[in-house]
Amino acid sequence: MVSSSISILLLCEPLLKFYHTGGRKAIPEIILSADSLCQLHILSDIKYNDRMATGFGGVFVQYVKINHLKPGMRLARPIYNKKGVMLLERDTRLTRQGIANIENFGLWGVYILEPAEPVPPLSDEDIELERFLTVSTFRLKDDLALLTNDMAPQNLTGLAQTILRDFGSLDHKINFAKNLRSNGDYVYKHCLNTAILSAMMVHRLHYSYGEQLAIVCAALLHDMGLLLVPDEIMEKGDALLSPDERRLIRGYLEKGYQLLHPDYNDYRLPELTLQLVGQLTRLEHNVKIPLQKNIRWRNGTHVLHVASMFDELTSMNLDKEPVSEIRAVRFLREHPDYYPAPFVTALTQCIHILPGGCCVDFSNGQKGIIIEENDKNYAQPVVILFSDNQRIDFTDARFQKTMHISDVMKTMDLRLKVDQETLKKYASDPHTKETAKRYQEKRSKLVAAGRVL
Structure with missing residues (x-):
């Protein structure tokens, strides 16, 4: 385990220009060497254990576990309590008291901004979605706890109606929030996100309100059986499960379905909800296993x-x-037997797949940024190449034959993590070594006092 990693930032000239013209504010570090093409920076004492890096709106953030939070770290996302009251705003610098408060909130970790990153762009709609997800997760958790204890849910229908009201009538696409799950909250967050996506999809598919409500209720309940799976199995992760353990999980999903009392429906759930949850317990999630042909799968x-x-x-x-x-x-499109095209199309009409400002990789090795989203065909936006600032409109057949978007760039930050042994291979002049030593001593004193540079 590496306790202290070194991160090297290497930016080619065209990308460096874009990095600054894009409104980013770089924090000057110790420059080991510099020329007209690149700059090399040192960022020391950064622990990468138990962290996960990702991008939000082109901004690089990390998910940091509670026990690795340090004073001075900046929040990338707001924190709400179970009633929806904002406790900490974005860009808040954590203090020791703030970290203690986060622990008391019962969170497993928070999103932290990299030191040189600006606050990620969030619209009012994005912020409201964050708040709604927090509040609704607690509401759903309470209801699923009642059901697993053989008691009637209190909030389920009301929550489904709220989801349909807020998301089932949108006439525009939204930035769908990615959230991180642990084994402790996976079921609640997954079922809630599935319900929100389903609400938007059934609106696009023009289903009746009764059918929409039944589908959203089913989404909130469909993985309830996973709450019954022993922790030692859930903690393995899907890739490490044995065939016997997979069969055991299927059995728990069926048991979760039976907790809804489908035979006599004393919880007064929509009949279609029970039918859909029942079908989902029999639906394989491995695309290598053909779907059962003797079942008439419902649209829901x-x-x-x-x-x-x-x-x-x-x-x-x-x-x-x-x-x-x-x-x-792309994965869903590649398996139309499992995921029929009309339903995948409905999904792509609800959320941004390649929004403007998104940095992408191309099949020919080039990189670029989307400057204009294509609402009709997400795979054909207008982009600017980083290499030569060329403008490419993918609705033009000429470009479709030579290149396509292969994936989204994880970050504009091209730093490579290396350890202390790798760093020893790079020689520095005595003046630079002395400057680095003074910088490190000053930083250590500030960190010890609860501050960072």
Whole structure:
């Protein structure tokens, strides 16, 4: 385990120009060497253990576990309590008291901005979505706890109606919030996100209100059985599960379905909700296993299956990194038997897949930024190449034949992590070494006093 890592930032000239003209504010570090093409910076004492890096709106952030938070770190996202009251705003610099408060909130970790990063852009709609997800997660948790204890839910129908009211009538796409899950909150966050995606999809598919409500209720309940799975199995992660453990999980999903009392429905859930949850317990999530042909899969089941898999692919877990929206949609498109095209299309009409400002990698090795989103075909935006500032409109057939967008860049930050042994391979002059030593001593004193540079 590396306790102190060194991070090297190497920026080529065209990218460096864009990095600054894009409104970013770079913090000057110790410059080891510099010429007209690149700059080399040192960032020391950065621990990467138990962190996960990702991008939000082109801004590089890290998810840091509670026990690795330090005074001076800046919040990338606001923190709310279970009633929706904002406790800490974005860009708040953490103090020792603030870290203690976060621990008392029951959070597993928070999103932290890199030192040189600006506050990520969030619209009022994005901020409201953050607040709604926090409040609704607690509401759903309370209801699923009642159901697993053989008691009637109190908030389920009301929560489904609220989701339909807020998301089931939107006439524009939204930036769908990625959130990180632990084994302790995976079910609640996954079911809630699936319900929100489903609400937007059924609106695009023009289903009746009764059918929409039943589908959203089913989304909130569909993975309830996972709450019954022993922790030692859930903590393994999907890739390490044995065939016997997978069968055991299927059994718990069926048991979760039976907790809804489908035979006599004394909880008065919509009949369609019970039918959809029942079908989902029999639906394989491995695309290598053909779908059962003797079952007439309902449209609502396809809606839930598409929404659930998209959320699962793009969500962040401590044991796996998420895939980008475009890669997730590409996966769904590649398996039309499991995820029929009309339902995947409905999904892409609800959320931004490649929004403006998104930095992307191309199939020919080039990199660029999207300057104009294509609402009709997300795969054909207008982009600017970093290499020569060339403007490319992917609706032009000439470009479609030579290159395509392969993925979203994780970050504009091209730093490479190296350890102390690797750093020894780079020679520095005595003056630079002395400057670095003074800088490190000054920084150590500030950190010891609860401050950072």
